[in-house]
Amino acid sequence: MSPVRRCSRTACRQPAVFTLTYVYADSTAVLGPLAAYVEPHCYDLCAMHADRLTAPRGWEVVRLPVETVGGGPGSDDLEALADAVREAARPPARRNPSESESAETLRRGHLRVVRSDPARGEPPRNPGG
Numbered sequence: 001m002s003p004v005r006r007c008s009r010t011a012c013r014q015p016a017v018f019t020l021t022y023v024y025a026d027s028t029a030v031l032g033p034l035a036a037y038v039e040p041h042c043y044d045l046c047a048m049h050a051d052r053l054t055a056p057r058g059w060e061v062v063r064l065p066v067e068t069v070g071g072g073p074g075s076d077d078l079e080a081l082a083d084a085v086r087e088a089a090r091p092p093a094r095r096n097p098s099e100s101e102s103a104e105t106l107r108r109g110h111l112r113v114v115r116s117d118p119a120r121g122e123p124p125r126n127p128g129g
Contacts, residue, residue, distance in 0.1 A: 005038065007046035016044030018066070020053065029055045032064035 005016045019035040020043040022028070031050055035042060045053070055061045 005034070005044050007049055008043040009045065009049050012046060012049060014046035014048065017047050018045045018050040019043070020045055020050075027059045028062055029053070029059060030062045030064065033066045 021030045
Protein backbone atom coordinates (compact mmCIF):
# COMPACT_ATOMS: atom_id res chain seq x y z
CA MET A 1 0.00 0.00 0.00
CA SER A 2 1.34 3.39 -0.96
CA PRO A 3 1.84 5.90 1.85
CA VAL A 4 0.63 8.69 -0.50
CA ARG A 5 -3.14 9.12 -0.48
CA ARG A 6 -4.68 9.39 -3.93
CA CYS A 7 -7.53 11.53 -5.18
CA SER A 8 -10.93 9.90 -4.58
CA ARG A 9 -12.18 10.73 -8.10
CA THR A 10 -12.46 7.70 -10.36
CA ALA A 11 -9.38 7.07 -12.54
CA CYS A 12 -7.47 10.00 -11.03
CA ARG A 13 -3.97 8.95 -9.95
CA GLN A 14 -2.88 12.34 -8.57
CA PRO A 15 -1.92 12.70 -4.90
CA ALA A 16 -4.61 14.11 -2.64
CA VAL A 17 -4.00 17.53 -1.09
CA PHE A 18 -7.52 18.46 0.10
CA THR A 19 -10.32 16.73 2.02
CA LEU A 20 -13.98 17.30 1.16
CA THR A 21 -16.65 16.86 3.84
CA TYR A 22 -20.39 17.40 3.58
CA VAL A 23 -22.53 18.95 6.33
CA TYR A 24 -25.96 17.80 5.21
CA ALA A 25 -27.87 19.65 7.96
CA ASP A 26 -26.47 22.97 6.71
CA SER A 27 -26.39 22.08 2.98
CA THR A 28 -22.67 22.86 3.00
CA ALA A 29 -19.63 21.27 1.39
CA VAL A 30 -16.41 21.98 3.29
CA LEU A 31 -13.10 21.76 1.43
CA GLY A 32 -10.01 22.00 3.62
CA PRO A 33 -6.46 20.76 4.01
CA LEU A 34 -5.83 17.03 3.74
CA ALA A 35 -7.09 15.31 6.90
CA ALA A 36 -4.55 13.56 9.12
CA TYR A 37 -6.28 10.22 8.57
CA VAL A 38 -8.87 8.75 6.23
CA GLU A 39 -12.50 9.22 7.29
CA PRO A 40 -15.20 6.98 5.81
CA HIS A 41 -17.52 9.83 4.76
CA CYS A 42 -14.88 12.25 3.48
CA TYR A 43 -13.28 12.48 0.08
CA ASP A 44 -9.62 13.23 -0.63
CA LEU A 45 -9.12 15.39 -3.72
CA CYS A 46 -6.16 16.47 -5.82
CA ALA A 47 -5.61 20.18 -6.52
CA MET A 48 -7.26 20.03 -9.97
CA HIS A 49 -10.47 18.37 -8.75
CA ALA A 50 -10.60 20.66 -5.69
CA ASP A 51 -10.42 23.72 -7.99
CA ARG A 52 -13.24 22.36 -10.18
CA LEU A 53 -15.48 21.49 -7.24
CA THR A 54 -19.09 22.68 -7.51
CA ALA A 55 -21.98 22.04 -5.14
CA PRO A 56 -25.61 21.29 -5.91
CA ARG A 57 -28.00 24.22 -6.29
CA GLY A 58 -28.85 25.64 -2.86
CA TRP A 59 -25.64 24.35 -1.29
CA GLU A 60 -22.71 26.48 -0.15
CA VAL A 61 -19.05 25.57 -0.62
CA VAL A 62 -16.76 26.64 2.23
CA ARG A 63 -13.09 26.61 1.30
CA LEU A 64 -10.86 26.61 4.36
CA PRO A 65 -7.50 28.31 3.96
CA VAL A 66 -4.67 25.95 3.12
CA GLU A 67 -1.12 26.90 3.99
CA THR A 68 0.82 26.48 0.75
CA VAL A 69 4.16 27.85 1.93
CA GLY A 70 6.06 25.25 3.92
CA GLY A 71 3.20 22.79 3.63
CA GLY A 72 5.41 19.79 4.35
CA PRO A 73 7.38 18.88 7.40
CA GLY A 74 10.24 21.20 8.27
CA SER A 75 13.89 20.20 8.41
CA ASP A 76 13.70 19.93 12.22
CA ASP A 77 10.78 17.51 11.90
CA LEU A 78 12.67 15.38 9.39
CA GLU A 79 15.79 15.34 11.55
CA ALA A 80 13.78 14.31 14.62
CA LEU A 81 12.16 11.52 12.60
CA ALA A 82 15.54 10.32 11.32
CA ASP A 83 16.94 10.34 14.88
CA ALA A 84 13.98 8.31 16.15
CA VAL A 85 14.45 5.74 13.37
CA ARG A 86 18.18 5.46 14.13
CA GLU A 87 17.44 5.01 17.85
CA ALA A 88 14.87 2.29 17.16
CA ALA A 89 17.29 0.45 14.85
CA ARG A 90 20.12 0.54 17.38
CA PRO A 91 20.61 -2.88 19.03
CA PRO A 92 19.73 -2.95 22.74
CA ALA A 93 22.59 -2.64 25.19
CA ARG A 94 23.70 -6.03 26.52
CA ARG A 95 23.18 -6.54 30.20
CA ASN A 96 25.24 -8.71 32.47
CA PRO A 97 23.35 -12.02 32.96
CA SER A 98 23.78 -11.69 36.73
CA GLU A 99 21.80 -8.41 36.62
CA SER A 100 18.99 -9.95 34.62
CA GLU A 101 15.90 -11.30 36.38
CA SER A 102 15.42 -13.95 33.72
CA ALA A 103 17.59 -15.40 30.97
CA GLU A 104 16.75 -14.99 27.31
CA THR A 105 16.76 -18.40 25.64
CA LEU A 106 15.65 -17.74 22.06
CA ARG A 107 15.32 -14.64 19.92
CA ARG A 108 13.55 -14.36 16.56
CA GLY A 109 13.22 -10.84 15.15
CA HIS A 110 11.61 -8.60 17.76
CA LEU A 111 10.18 -11.59 19.72
CA ARG A 112 12.00 -13.49 22.42
CA VAL A 113 11.40 -16.49 24.64
CA VAL A 114 12.25 -15.83 28.27
CA ARG A 115 12.89 -18.59 30.79
CA SER A 116 11.73 -17.93 34.35
CA ASP A 117 14.22 -18.14 37.22
CA PRO A 118 13.54 -21.33 39.23
CA ALA A 119 15.47 -19.86 42.20
CA ARG A 120 12.78 -17.18 42.59
CA GLY A 121 10.02 -19.80 42.69
CA GLU A 122 8.06 -18.29 39.83
CA PRO A 123 5.94 -20.60 37.68
CA PRO A 124 6.59 -20.45 33.94
CA ARG A 125 4.47 -17.81 32.22
CA ASN A 126 1.98 -18.78 29.53
CA PRO A 127 2.46 -16.12 26.83
CA GLY A 128 -0.57 -17.31 24.85
CA GLY A 129 -3.23 -16.67 27.42
